[in-house]
Amino acid sequence: VTDPQRHYRRLLSLYPKEYREVHGEEMLGTLLDISSERGRFPMVELPRVLLHAVRVRLRISLSRPGRIPLPQPARLVTWMFAALSAIDWYSVIFYRHGPKNPGPNWNGIVSGVVFLGLSLLVLARRRLLYSLAASACAALSILVFIEARPHLDGLMIAAPYIAASCLLFGWRRRYLRFLIRESTQVGVDPIGRVRTRAGRRV
Amino acid sequence: MLTALAAEPMHGYGVIKEVERLSRGRTRLRAGTLYAALDRLSRESLVEVDHEEVVDGRLRRYYKLTEAGSAALDAEAHRRLVISKEALRRLRLAAGST
Numbered sequence: 001v002t003d004p005q006r007h008y009r010r011l012l013s014l015y016p017k018e019y020r021e022v023h024g025e026e027m028l029g030t031l032l033d034i035s036s037e038r039g040r041f042p043m044v045e046l047p048r049v050l051l052h053a054v055r056v057r058l059r060i061s062l063s064r065p066g067r068i069p070l071p072q073p074a075r076l077v078t079w080m081f082a083a084l085s086a087i088d089w090y091s092v093i094f095y096r097h098g099p100k101n102p103g104p105n106w107n108g109i110v111s112g113v114v115f116l117g118l119s120l121l122v123l124a125r126r127r128l129l130y131s132l133a134a135s136a137c138a139a140l141s142i143l144v145f146i147e148a149r150p151h152l153d154g155l156m157i158a159a160p161y162i163a164a165s166c167l168l169f170g171w172r173r174r175y176l177r178f179l180i181r182e183s184t185q186v187g188v189d190p191i192g193r194v195r196t197r198a199g200r201r202v
Numbered sequence: 203m204l205t206a207l208a209a210e211p212m213h214g215y216g217v218i219k220e221v222e223r224l225s226r227g228r229t230r231l232r233a234g235t236l237y238a239a240l241d242r243l244s245r246e247s248l249v250e251v252d253h254e255e256v257v258d259g260r261l262r263r264y265y266k267l268t269e270a271g272s273a274a275l276d277a278e279a280h281r282r283l284v285i286s287k288e289a290l291r292r293l294r295l296a297a298g299s300t
Binding site for chain 1: 213214215218232233234235236237238241254257260261262263
């Protein structure tokens with residue numbers, strides 16, 4: 001495997017597995033053809049490939065009819081993170097320029113992105129990402145508790161994170177059972193048409 | 203893209219080159235754009251896979267127009283032809299009146 005091939009395979013790993021299995025080698029060939037002509041990979045191709053990968057992922061995940069809803073605790077935590085993210089973004093947008101807050105509110109921006117990222121990790125329906133979200137949440141609770149003075153305030157501020165961690169860790173088995181149940185229910189063909197395991201198009 | 207595929211089946215890179223040639227270099231399809239368009243056209247049953255071959259260890263999948271694709275291209279080409287003719291007629295009229 002040559003170096004460009006390795007790079008392009010890494011790039012193509014952004015696509016969902018179902019899509020890669022059918023179009024991966026073909027796209028790899030096209031990318032190699034393009035770079036052979038130019039002598040190197042034109043970076044201008046990169047954003048379009050990324051955008052397409054995101055679109056394919058969205059289409060496949062959104063086009064699953066009758067998709068099993070996430071377990072209640074996971075939904076609760078997702079909404080909680082989304083709400084915290086919205087609160088942060090609200091403060092970023094509406095309280096950016098005041099006499100007491102000159103310049104952008106970087107804390108708000110970062111925490112908004114972190115909370116949004118955590119909610120997406122739970123929504124992603126992947127075992128590893130779920131564990132990552134739970135661990136990040138636990139780490140946040142500890143950090144907030146340690147940083148705050150006095151600790152009683154820290155306990156109050158960290159309460160949502162502690163609650164989210166407890167929910168995520170406590171219901172981990174249920175989430176894993178849900179993932180197994182979902183993975184055996186339906187498949188999606190490479191261009192986003194949903195099929196049952198028996199191959200019938202839904 | 204439909205015009206590029208009208209004459210014969212083509213693989214992805216072939217389509218990119220053909221679109222560039224047809225547009226006289228003004229349009230350069232990117233790989234992401236190409237496959238997004240091919241996905242959409244496949245979903246709408248306007249193009250389909252014709253055959254595959256491996257060249258220099260690279261898989262090439264050839265796409266061709268379906269009957270629906272040919273009909274859609276034909277309809278679109280006629281629509282544009284009518285508009286072009288009308289535009290030329292009006293330009294001639296305007297030139298004649300001055």
